[in-house]
Amino acid sequence: MATNARGYPEISFVDTDTETLVNALIQSYEMFTGRKLYPADPARLFILWIADIIIQERVNIDFSAKQNLPRYAEGEYLDSVAEIFKDAYRLEPEKAQTTLRFTLSIAREVPTAIPAGTRATVDGDIIFATLEKLTIPAGSMNGDVAAECQTAGEIGNGFIPGQINQLIDIFPYFGSVENTTESAGGADEESDTAFYERMRESVETFSTAGPLGAYEYYAKSASALIVDVKAASPSPGVVDVRVLLQNGELPGEEILNTVADKLTADTVRPLTDQVTVSAPEAIEYDIDFTYYTQEGGALSAEAVAANVQAAAEQFKKWQASKMGRDINPSYLISLLMQAGAKRVDIRSPVYTPVAENAVAQIVNTAIVPGGAESE
Incomplete structure (x- = not known):
């Protein structure tokens, strides 16, 4: 069964298939009138017009029904269904x-x-x-x-x-x-995807025992710039919270202070917890590889070069978008092959495990075209 971007099965409340509806209308017409409808028959053209109107209405009905489910809701509809979650509100734009x-x-x-x-x-x-x-x-x-x-x-x-x-x-x-400090903390309005994920995490806050999931939820609520949070308890009564920003950016002093203020509020932090907020550990890596193209291939050398550059950028973004994501050259190779490379010789990175409180950070990038090879 197909799933949507939020991980649940796709459902429809009404059938919106045009061909099924047109066939049903034509069959009903022929049954009641006793005459055959040919493609150019004016009655058939009229039925096609009616079917188009019905399908548009069905699409609207299906959309309206889906907006009552958090996994499909968008914009103001998502804001409205958030009332079924605990204290879940979309984050407003913030000033740096x-x-x-x-x-x-x-x-x-x-x-x-x-x-x-x-x-x-x-x-x-x-x-x-x-x-x-x-x-x-x-x-x-x-x-x-x-x-x-x-x-x-x-x-x-x-x-x-x-x-x-x-x-x-x-x-x-x-x-x-x-x-005297780098300006930070400014954020645009929280996106639908980020708001949905945070709404789901709000259930963690029902406990009064200070679960790690609650710390992660409240930390994400501090700023729409935050894309990933990891909370850990290295020792009893101590909570270590790491924060990662959009595009793999490490948070500065302003963001860390904002998150710390959020987590140390009397209504959030259990009395005996000592909470620290910091940036994740940076695990540096380089990208260095030579790629070869297919001689006489469907794509030109220029097109492959552009695709390879885009694939490398996609890998950097993927690698830096989540804490605890191991540095994985296999994924880079797969992206480069999809980009049109015949083969690649990866010198860096090598597979490197990344701890849960760390994130991979790119340092240098070297992309070397190796020329065309025969099959």
């Missing part, structure tokens, strides 16, 4: 955060107050505003304060220290401003 350091032009004999909402920018388009009032003590030259991007989504992520350095709201004795 960072820490801004303001430096005065001179040390003053009195404290200097920088109001909340003071704005700094990267390029005039991406703007960060301070979240609270900053007071630089008398005699000090600088002070740090948390700031948030004014635009929700991933657009505010990835600005390394020093890039957010243009002040919009100038104040007396201003010297300079710059971010």
